[in-house]
Amino acid sequence: MIPDQITLGSTDIVIKPLGVGAWAWGDRFFWGYGRDYSPEDARAAFQASLEAGIQLVDTAEVYGMGKSERLTGQFIRQSGKSVVLATKFYPYPWRFNRSQLVTALRGSLRRLGLEHVDLYQIHWPLPPASLETWGNALADAVQRGLTRAVGVSNFNRQQMLHIETVLLKRGVTLASNQVLYNLLNRSVETNGLLELCRQHKITLIAYSPLAQGLLTGKYTVVNPPSGIRGRKFSTDLLNRLPPLIRLLGEIGHAHGDKTPAQVALNWVMCKGAVPIPGAKNLRQAQENAGALGWSLTPDEIAALDRITSDLHPEKGETP
Numbered sequence: 001m002i003p004d005q006i007t008l009g010s011t012d013i014v015i016k017p018l019g020v021g022a023w024a025w026g027d028r029f030f031w032g033y034g035r036d037y038s039p040e041d042a043r044a045a046f047q048a049s050l051e052a053g054i055q056l057v058d059t060a061e062v063y064g065m066g067k068s069e070r071l072t073g074q075f076i077r078q079s080g081k082s083v084v085l086a087t088k089f090y091p092y093p094w095r096f097n098r099s100q101l102v103t104a105l106r107g108s109l110r111r112l113g114l115e116h117v118d119l120y121q122i123h124w125p126l127p128p129a130s131l132e133t134w135g136n137a138l139a140d141a142v143q144r145g146l147t148r149a150v151g152v153s154n155f156n157r158q159q160m161l162h163i164e165t166v167l168l169k170r171g172v173t174l175a176s177n178q179v180l181y182n183l184l185n186r187s188v189e190t191n192g193l194l195e196l197c198r199q200h201k202i203t204l205i206a207y208s209p210l211a212q213g214l215l216t217g218k219y220t221v222v223n224p225p226s227g228i229r230g231r232k233f234s235t236d237l238l239n240r241l242p243p244l245i246r247l248l249g250e251i252g253h254a255h256g257d258k259t260p261a262q263v264a265l266n267w268v269m270c271k272g273a274v275p276i277p278g279a280k281n282l283r284q285a286q287e288n289a290g291a292l293g294w295s296l297t298p299d300e301i302a303a304l305d306r307i308t309s310d311l312h313p314e315k316g317e318t319p
C-alpha cells in the first residue's frame with residue numbers, strides 16, 4: 001500500500017516516502033543540543049538515515065539560528081553522498097520585498113555549503129508581505145537555479161491555492177505544503193487540506209509526526225517531556241495516551257515487533273503524507289527508518305483512526 005518511492009509534487013524529484021527532520025541538530029533552546037546529545041549523535045542520526053535509504057532532509061534557516069543548516073551541510077560533505085535537501089525562508093517582519101528571499105536563500109546556501117537546494121519553503125504565511133510577493137520571490141529563486149522546487153509550510157487551503165496560482169502564472173508548480181500531522185493531530189483530514197493536496201499533486205509533508213516524542217510511548221503523566229516541550233502537552237492528554245500506545249504496540253507486534261513509533265510513522269505514510277521525524281541519535285534514526293518497507297492493513301488504519309478521533313492534543317498549535 002505504501003509505495004517504495006514517491007514523486008515530490010509534480011517535480012522530477014523522487015524520494016522514499018519518509019524523510020528526516022533536522023530541527024534538533026544544533027538547537028539547544030528547545031531540544032537541548034550539546035546538553036542531552038552531542039554533535040556526534042546528530043551526525044550518527046544523519047548517517048543512519050542515509051544508510052536506510054532516506055534522502056529527504058528538512059532544515060530551516062531559523063533552526064538553531066543557522067546551526068542546523070551548518071551541521072547538515074557538514075554531514076553531507078563528510079558523507080560524500082547527495083541528499084534531497086529542503087530548507088525554509090522565515091518571513092520576519094523586516095522582510096517585505098522579493099529580493100530579500102533570494103538574499104536569505106543565498107545565506108542558507110552559504111551555511112549549507114551547497115550551490116542549490118532541492119526544496120525551498122516559506123516557513124509560515126506571515127505578514128507584512130503578501131503571498132504574491134513570496135510566490136514571485138520563490139519563482140525568482142527557481143529561475144536563478146538556486147532551488148529545484150518550491151513549497152510552503154503551515155499554509156491553510158486558501159493560502160496554498162493562492163500561492164499556487166501566483167506560482168503557476170510564472171510557470172512554476174507548488175511541490176509541497178509542510179504541516180503538523182500525526183495521530184494526535186488530524187486536522188488536515190477534517191479541514192480538507194490533505195485531500196486538496198492529493199487533488200493538486202502537492203505533497204503533504206507531515207511535521208512532528210511522532211507528536212514530539214509522545215507517540216513513542218516513552219512519555220507518561222509521571223514522566224512528561226522536560227523543558228518547554230513538557231508545557232505544550234496537557235495532563236489530560238497524557239492521561240488519555242495509554243490506550244493508544246497499547247494499540248500501537250499490539251499492531252506493531254503483528255508486524256514482527258514494530259515499535260509504537262514505527263507504527264505511528266507508517267500510519268502517516270498510509271494516509272499519503274511524507275513524515276519527517278526528528279532523530280537525535282543513531283538509535284532513534286534507525287528505529288524511525290524501520291517504518292519503511294511494510295504497510296498497516298486497512299483494518300489497522302481504521303482502528304487507529306477510531307481510537308484517536310477524540311484526542312485533541314497540544315495547547316495552542318494549529319496547522
Ligand SMILES: NC(=O)c1ccc[n+]([C@@H]2O[C@H](COP(=O)([O-])OP(=O)(O)OC[C@H]3O[C@@H](n4cnc5c(N)ncnc54)[C@H](OP(=O)(O)O)[C@@H]3O)[C@@H](O)[C@H]2O)c1
Pocket residue numbers: 020021022023024031058059123153154178179206207208209210211212213214216218261276277278279280283284285287288
Ligand atoms: N514547518 C514547521 O513549522 C515545523 C515545525 C516543527 C517541526 N518541523 C520539522 O519536522 C521535523 C520533525 O518534527 P519534530 O522534531 O517537531 O517532532 P517529532 O519528529 O514528532 O519528534 C522528534 C523527537 O521525538 C523523539 N524521538 C524521535 N524518534 C524517536 C524514537 N525512535 N524513539 C524515542 N524518541 C524519539 C526525540 O526527542 P526526545 O528524545 O527528546 O524525546 C526527537 O527529537 C523537525 O525536525 C523539522 O524539520 C517543522
